[in-house]
Amino acid sequence: MIYTKPRGLIYILRQDYYIRPPGKTQYRVFLYLFLGGTDMKHVGLYIRVSTEEQTENYSIPEQRERLENFCKAKDWLVVDEYIDGGYSGAKLDRPAVQKMITDAGTGTIDTVLVWKLDRLSRSQKDMLYLIEDVFIPNSVDFVSLNESLDTGTAFGRAMIGILSAFAQLEREQIKERTMMGRIARAKSGLVMGPTAPYGYRYVDGQLIVDEYEASIVREIYDLYLQGYGMEKVSNMLYEKMQLTSASGYAAVRRILSRPTYAGLVHYSGEVYPGQHEKIIDVDMWKRVQEKREHSRNYQRGKRQKHLLTGMIYCKRCGAKYAYHVHSGNNYYDRYMCYSVCRSRKELIKDPHCDNTKYLAAELEQLIIAQIKELALDESKFNKVIQKRIEAPDPTQAMQKQIKEIDKQINNFMDLYQYGKVPVETINERIEKLTQEKSAIEKSIRELNIKPIPKREDYEPTLSRVDSIFETGSADEQRAAVRNLIDHIDIDGENVVIHWVFE
Structure with missing residues (x-):
């Protein structure tokens, strides 16, 4: 005897199930006794039709009829129907699907039957989620009539493995195509992202300069090259940029790091010429990146209370120099090698190092005098860059x-025009040459050749040296030093300054 209808039977079965939980085992025992010992599958029919698919073959009554006829032929019991009318199969946020998932977990059904795979989902990812994460863990078989797929059989389970492999392949191919598309877009000079960077606006898909914001971008670069830290710059431009206290520093850092403002496009570690108009020149952008790399950022500078901390290196052992505070009189504060003072074990390079200790005030005045000399004597600057x-x-x-x-x-190309060589041979050779050229160009970019510096690039700091070191704050003095000096080497009495423009 086959029990698929009337609904009264299903109601009685459900009523008994809900009166006497808990769940799957007791429910099956009841069905087994009620049906006289017949071992039937308890099937949930899933039926879906979108608005555009209201045709004869896809209609809800047509799908229901075919599924019920199959259950009769198999002697399966239809326990429930899950019908999503007017829903797309692209996602799983459908009411009937969610109810089916719940029923699979509680043991109400042990088989899900569909007419075609795409009725349950058009997404391989979602399909595999339902089969592998919902149905299989809850001992629920999945059957699709059109594809003759039944996960209750060895062949059906093998098919799931094949589907999983193809789904993984499809994900990898989509990822690869997306990556190739983005690289091609970057090579063509188009900027990534739906939102235009600060200083630009999207007009008909193209980046167009916003003159007001662009003037602020230029001011940010100018102030940073003058020696001001990022937080100081953000405070100075707080109102102009309409920043919040939380976003100011991050906004300035983002602007200073983006090659977009120099007319470039950056993607996946590569930089390409852009189609958009630049706001600053490439040399200025490179100088800012050099300063960010070689000088200490604001947060680190804030921890360094003294003029030269973090900038001095011992030429003998390679350790940094520390600022050692004298307990009585700060005149006797000294700069000394970490290997000598041994205040931090992790920074000791050679416990036998005997490099010279310097009174802090004397060493700082020596360095300031060298900076002032550089500011006054243009020939000294030219002598430094002559090596470059x-x-x-x-x-x-x-x-x-x-x-x-x-x-x-x-x-x-000339041979192609004269038709002396087959087109396939020419295309193959040109492609190979183009790849060689791209590899060489990449090597040139990786060398990161710095442009020859100009004195006017550092004039904002050099022109203010006297006032900075006479009346400027400690922050301004540290900023000026870090804007001009990369690091200082000490070897006994020899103090060697390495300028950032060397």
């Missing part, structure tokens, strides 16, 4: 290779 000017260009040989590759590509 005379140094051989490490990219010269690579630039020569690029010119040779361009010449070969042009030759192949």
